[in-house]
Amino acid sequence: MPHEIPSCKRFSGYKPCFPDHNCWEDGCKDNIPxxxxxxxxxxxxxxxxxxxxxxxxxxxxxxxxxxxxxxxxxxxxxxxxxxxxxxxxxxxxxxxxxxxxxxxxxxxxxxxxxxxxxxxxxxxxxxxxxxxxxxxxxxxxxxxxxxxxxxxxxxxxxxxxxxxxxxxxxxxxxxFELDYKKDKYVFEFTEEEKQFIEKYKKKAGIKKKDKIIGFNTGCSELYPNKKMTVDQHILLIQQLIKKKYKVVLLGGLEDTLRNKEIYSRFKGKIINTPTIEGLRRGICYECIPDIIVTGDSLGMHIAIALKKFVIVWFGVSCWTEIELYDRGIKLFQKDLFCSPCWKKQCPFNIECIKMINIKRIISEVDKHFKK
Ligand code: SF4
Missing domain, CATH: 3.40.50.2000 (Glycogen Phosphorylase B;)
Incomplete structure (x- = not known):
């Protein structure tokens, strides 16, 4: 070979890394090994x-x-x-x-x-x-x-x-034989996404002084019993809007019908964000609230990645494995003998979900905004 292949990570061998510069023949312009x-x-x-x-x-x-x-x-x-x-x-x-x-x-x-x-x-x-x-x-x-x-x-x-x-x-x-230092998730929005979030907030009439609570209403279809019931969501939202909090429904494609059903009870009083615009847009919507109320789901991990205050309930899954980085509250039933279970079907009566303490969620929301 007449010239060596540069060891730079930018060199693809397909086109120049910099316009009008032939890295192969003239040497690397800015070597990143x-x-x-x-x-x-x-x-x-x-x-x-x-x-x-x-x-x-x-x-x-x-x-x-x-x-x-x-x-x-x-x-x-x-x-x-x-x-x-x-x-x-x-x-x-x-x-x-x-x-x-x-x-x-x-x-x-x-x-x-x-x-x-x-x-x-x-x-x-x-x-x-x-x-x-x-x-x-x-x-x-x-x-x-x-x-x-x-x-x-x-x-x-x-x-x-x-x-x-x-x-x-x-x-x-x-x-992976790495030094554990409680590092945070790494997630970055693009500039376009940051602008999109601001535009959406304006369009939805969200003001700086609003105290906003986002609800991840769904979860993976693999473990359907991680979800709160629609009635529990409705009860919770009724009480939160009475206290003048702004409520935003969040979710992906699989949550469309569920969110529509919840929204139909509060038309005009809460915000139902689109669920059909893809994962990155879903994350943009989740960036809007101050607090995310969620089960153990992708939505919970997104909230953690976005450094939101998270109120998360557990039943099926193991709460000890989740790191909230001191920005949230875990709700779980320590005395429920079957929890956690990692079962796809509940042999009992989904007690772990029925026992979610709605009053505690409201008091944690109040406490967070009083800080
Ligand atoms: S077995 Fe227990 S922890 Fe598992 S879903 Fe049923 S009630 Fe919840």
């Missing part, structure tokens, strides 16, 4: 993908000169757009896998205990592999010592439900 090449595999769930962004600051502390690649599912990729700490985002498809299989990584870190993510980790070339892979029988296994505790949490319900006190971020940092 590729450094340590790290691939994160985290396909789903979407909330988990957002939570995993909290590992990025520790990765950058350990590997200050590095290039971060991330492979995820197509629907989760917008959560990572515009993230200043990620260099390349890949959707999990044949074309991306083909590309990733050509790169010699220094680290591949797999978050997911799923067959497809583990098979991907096995199939890639890397000096170091962390997290989870597959054994020759196709079984999911931990591939490094740091992943053992995380693996045991999956195998041992008593440990996961009753004993564990580590947050998801903490045991994932341990899995």
């Amino acid at each position: 590729v450094g340590t090449k790290i691939l994160i595999i985290n396909l789903d769930a979407m909330g988990d993908v957002l939570m995993t962004t909290a590992q990025l600051p520790a990765i950058k502390r350990k590997f200050s000169e590095s290039t971060i690649y991330w492979v995820t599912l197509k629907n989760a990729a917008p959560l990572l757009f515009n993230n200043p700490l990620i260099d390349h985002i890949y959707s999990f498809d044949a074309a991306s896998i083909l590309i990733l299989q050509q790169i010699k990584f220094d680290y591949v870190m797999n978050v997911d205990k799923s067959h497809q993510s583990c098979a991907l980790l096995n199939s890639l070339e890397s000096k170091n592999k962390l997290g989870f892979g597959l054994d020759p029988d196709g079984k999911i296994i931990p591939v490094n010592k740091g992943a053992y505790y995380n693996f045991r949490l999956g195998m041992d319900d008593h440990l996961k439900f009753k004993v564990n006190q580590k947050t998801g971020q903490e045991y994932l940092a341990e899995t």
Whole structure:
């Protein structure tokens, strides 16, 4: 080859990095070394993908000169757009896998205990592999010592439900052999999105002095029992609007009918944000309220990423694993013998949801605004 390929992370070999400058023949104009090449595999769930962004600051502390690649599912990729700490985002498809299989990584870190993510980790070339892979029988296994505790949490319900006190971020940092410092999620709006939020607030008649509470009314269809009932939402909203708080309904496509039903009870008195404009716009709407009331869902993780004050109820899932960064309140039923359960269908009467303390939510809202 007549000239060396520049080691700069901007060089693609397809077109100039700077207009009218031939980096290949004339040398690199502004060299940003590729450094340590790290691939994160985290396909789903979407909330988990957002939570995993909290590992990025520790990765950058350990590997200050590095290039971060991330492979995820197509629907989760917008959560990572515009993230200043990620260099390349890949959707999990044949074309991306083909590309990733050509790169010699220094680290591949797999978050997911799923067959497809583990098979991907096995199939890639890397000096170091962390997290989870597959054994020759196709079984999911931990591939490094740091992943053992995380693996045991999956195998041992008593440990996961009753004993564990580590947050998801903490045991994932341990899995990836990183220094855990309670780092925040990393999420950035684009300038266009910031302007969109301001314009929407104006259009919706939202004033600076308004005290705004956002309701994430839905949750993943995989665990439908994480939701409050529509009647509970209505009761809560009735009391909040009596106290002159502004209420905003939030959600994605799957929440459209539910939000419509709740809104029909309060026409003109609350704001029903659009649910059909895509994930990034949904996050823009969630940026509007001061407080987010939510179950353990993607909406909760978005609220945490946006540094909102979060009031979150739990039943099915493990409250100890969620880090609110001292900006919120967790509501859970400590004495309910079956909670948490991680069951898709409740064998009882969804007591964990019926027991949500509506009065406590209102008093926490009042307390927050009095601060
Ligand atoms: S089993 Fe218990 S924790 Fe699980 S959904 Fe039913 S009431 Fe809730």
